[in-house]
Amino acid sequence: MSDGKSTTWDANLYLKFADHRMRPALDLMGRLDPANGKLPCHAIYDLGCGAGNISRILAERFPEAPVVGIDSSEEMLAKARSQTVDARVTFDKGDLAHFKPGLPPGILYSNAAYQWLDGHIDMFPGLLKLLPSGGQLAIQMPRNHEAPSHASMHEAAVAGPWRDKLTKVRPIVRVEEPERYYDVLKPLCSELEVWESIYQQPLTGKDPVAQYTSSTGLRPYLELLQEPERTDFYNAYAALLAKAYPTRADGITLFPFRRLFIVARRA
Ligand SMILES: C[S@@+](CC[C@H](N)C(=O)[O-])C[C@H]1O[C@@H](n2cnc3c(N)ncnc32)[C@H](O)[C@@H]1O
Numbered sequence: 507m508s509d510g511k512s513t514t515w516d517a518n519l520y521l522k523f524a525d526h527r528m529r530p531a532l533d534l535m536g537r538l539d540p541a542n543g544k545l546p547c548h549a550i551y552d553l554g555c556g557a558g559n560i561s562r563i564l565a566e567r568f569p570e571a572p573v574v575g576i577d578s579s580e581e582m583l584a585k586a587r588s589q590t591v592d593a594r595v596t597f598d599k600g601d602l603a604h605f606k607p608g609l610p611p612g613i614l615y616s617n618a619a620y621q622w623l624d625g626h627i628d629m630f631p632g633l634l635k636l637l638p639s640g641g642q643l644a645i646q647m648p649r650n651h652e653a654p655s656h657a658s659m660h661e662a663a664v665a666g667p668w669r670d671k672l673t674k675v676r677p678i679v680r681v682e683e684p685e686r687y688y689d690v691l692k693p694l695c696s697e698l699e700v701w702e703s704i705y706q707q708p709l710t711g712k713d714p715v716a717q718y719t720s721s722t723g724l725r726p727y728l729e730l731l732q733e734p735e736r737t738d739f740y741n742a743y744a745a746l747l748a749k750a751y752p753t754r755a756d757g758i759t760l761f762p763f764r765r766l767f768i769v770a771r772r773a
Pocket residue numbers: 509510511515527531553554555556557558559560576577578579582600601602603616617618619622623722
């Protein structure tokens with residue numbers, strides 16, 4: 507599951523939790539310098555744009571810049587194009603591991619995508635070097651791999667008759683300690699902010715945390731199974747989560763979610 511490209515993305519299920527996923531995207535966007543959206547002939551890139559929700563908000567925040575969303579998933583790109591009317595926002599198919607901008611970038615923005623790429627930390631200095639002096643690289647990645655939501659995937663995978671089929675799923679790519687990103691980027695930066703936030707996400711409904719991860723981290727497991735095994739595995743995982751994330755007195759399930767933010771300004 508370290509390779510987001512080989513996973514089929516279910517745009518509708520992903521968007522079910524769009525509000526919770528939007529909050530960190532906006533927190534990251536809040537650190538962008540408006541001047542970088544006004545550089546003549548420079549674009550803002552949304553790397554791993556998914557269904558384009560954030561690309562469209564970037565275009566509202568930066569009304570003078572072309573905004574280009576890049577993603578490897580045809581399904582996500584189709585959704586993004588079908589929901590976007592502003593001709594200033596365009597979407598291209600591409601692999602983030604080999605990203606080459608068509609227009610020079612003033613801002614490289616990425617919300618919840620690089621955690622899918624092996625060795626992403628080694629790509630970040632190269633991304634920063636694509637920017638002009640003062641340009642910004644802004645990245646948010648979930649860093650929740652040690653939480654029960656993610657640890658229970660492995661626990662459920664090895665605890666049933668599906669065990670042999672699920673050994674093919676590669677472990678989640680590690681998002682490193684914050685200081686590792688600081689050390690790698692600092693020599694190239696005039697300013698660098700690295701921080702973490704833990705969002706106490708209030709969820710509702712049946713199996714809310716399992717539903718949440720079904721559209722992201724759990725997908726590579728589900729895709730390897732046929733019915734009825736697929737549902738049996740899902741239920742085993744959901745049962746583990748029900749213990750880890752109890753429903754509160756008001757019917758809400760709190761799902762704490764740790765995220766890492768990096769905002770780097772090119773020296
Ligand atoms: C969790 S979604 C985030 C989408 C969007 N940034 C958002 O926050 O709503 C991750 C996206 O990264 C894309 N992705 C994963 N690996 C990729 C790669 N190597 N190259 C391009 N896109 C990739 C997936 O297709 C998916 O749309």
